[in-house]
Amino acid sequence: MHELSIATGIVEIVEQHVAVERRPDVRTVTVAVGDYSGVVPEALTFSFEVVAADAGIEEARLEIRRVPVVLRCPGCGHEVEQEPPLPACPGCGGKRLEMVSGSELQVLEVELEDRAEETS
Amino acid sequence: MSVITIERKVLEKNDEIAGRNRKRFLDQGIFVFNLVSSPGAGKTSLLERTAETLKDDLRMAVVAGDVQTDLDAQRVARYGIPAVQIVTRGGCHLDAKLVEDALGQLDLAALDLLVLENVGNLVCPASYDLGEAMKVVLLSTTEGEEKPLKYPAMFRNAAVLVVNKIDLLPHVTCDLELLRKNALSINPDLEVFETSCTSGAGMTEWCAWLKRQTAKQA
Numbered sequence: 640m641h642e643l644s645i646a647t648g649i650v651e652i653v654e655q656h657v658a659v660e661r662r663p664d665v666r667t668v669t670v671a672v673g674d675y676s677g678v679v680p681e682a683l684t685f686s687f688e689v690v691a692a693d694a695g696i697e698e699a700r701l702e703i704r705r706v707p708v709v710l711r712c713p714g715c716g717h718e719v720e721q722e723p724p725l726p727a728c729p730g731c732g733g734k735r736l737e738m739v740s741g742s743e744l745q746v747l748e749v750e751l752e753d754r755a756e757e758t759s
Numbered sequence: 760m761s762v763i764t765i766e767r768k769v770l771e772k773n774d775e776i777a778g779r780n781r782k783r784f785l786d787q788g789i790f791v792f793n794l795v796s797s798p799g800a801g802k803t804s805l806l807e808r809t810a811e812t813l814k815d816d817l818r819m820a821v822v823a824g825d826v827q828t829d830l831d832a833q834r835v836a837r838y839g840i841p842a843v844q845i846v847t848r849g850g851c852h853l854d855a856k857l858v859e860d861a862l863g864q865l866d867l868a869a870l871d872l873l874v875l876e877n878v879g880n881l882v883c884p885a886s887y888d889l890g891e892a893m894k895v896v897l898l899s900t901t902e903g904e905e906k907p908l909k910y911p912a913m914f915r916n917a918a919v920l921v922v923n924k925i926d927l928l929p930h931v932t933c934d935l936e937l938l939r940k941n942a943l944s945i946n947p948d949l950e951v952f953e954t955s956c957t958s959g960a961g962m963t964e965w966c967a968w969l970k971r972q973t974a975k976q977a
Contacts, residue, residue, distance in 0.1 A: 641850075641851050641852055641882075641883035641886065641887075644854075645770075648769040648772065648773075649769055651772075652765060652769065653765075655766055656763050657763065657929070666760065670769070675884055675911075675912055675915075676886065677883065678886075679887045679911050680764050682760060714889050716894070722910070722911070723911055723915060723944070723945050723946075724908070724941075724944035724945050726944065727976055734947050735947055739917070742912075744767045744768065744769045744770060744886070745766060745767065745768050745769060746766070746767050746768075746769060747764070747765060747766055748762050748764045748765055748766075749762070749763050749765065750760050750761070750762050750765060751760065751761050751762075751763070752760060753761055755761060
């Protein structure tokens with residue numbers, strides 16, 4: 640259950656990009672979470688709500704973009720969307736497959752509601 | 760609505776500190792591994808046996824992480840090696856900052872080998888780089904042969920698997936060959952050792968490997 644420290648990390652990054660006076664306007668924080676990142680999305684959402692409230696971005700919703708695991712064969716370049724174990728490369732039978740995506744844990748963007756005086 | 764693009768890794772702060780730790784270890788020529796397992800697999804017992812076996816060959820130290828108590832540091836300190844306890848107070852893993860802080864209590868120049876004994880947990884420690892040269896995952900025969908399939912990220916991220924408690928094989932339903940096959944299906948590059956901290960079986964091979972690693976690093 641390390642989602643609380645992951646959520647704290649997410650909020651710290653948001654704080655570095657959004658000035659204090661604009662934090663109440665944050666509506667969405669979008670993160671990429673790989674299926675092999677060891678993070679449980681439901682636990683992360685719950686932890687984020689707790690941490691966000693303390694940081695003054697309580698209106699923010701966490702949007703999680705799942706990133707599937709993709710394995711690539713260094714021998715023939717064949718890529719397959721599957722989590723290990725995979726006995727062999729479906730292309731050439733190679734045994735060693737590299738993971739090219741699936742371990743991501745990244746803050747992608749934040750969305751802020753524009754203030755009336757700024758849009759008029 | 761306006762959008763601010765960020766695209767930053769959540770663990771970048773941890774990774775940055777881990778990079779600093781790694782540089783210190785390289786500069787000092789110390790071989791450092793991150794020892795991970797489920798609770799009770801025998802991490803501390805393995806370190807006790809290792810310290811005993813290598814006492815005349817290597818200058819070794821341990822940084823031990825636990826949720827509470829300094830019992831593990833006390834256990835390995837009995838073998839005359841420097842031991843620093845990190846108490847995480849609920850935290851389920853070590854992170855690079857905790858390790859960096861603990862390094863202040865060690866004379867790195869006087870070491871050949873440093874073991875970062877993580878909190879017993881096969882999930883969370885997989886995500887946190889501490890600055891180690893590699894992860895060593897320990898698994899005991901009482902845990903069954905399916906652990907690598909159930910906790911694949913940890914086995915994928917490790918370079919070495921130590922199968923411990925092999926003295927119990929006659930008493931447990933653990934198929935060692937199947938365990939090995941399962942682990943290698945997740946990570947074909949795993950180097951596998953089999954040990955018993957009770958009988959001492961396999962300790963010669965394990966300690967010889969450690970000596971080779973420290974010689975490479977020096």
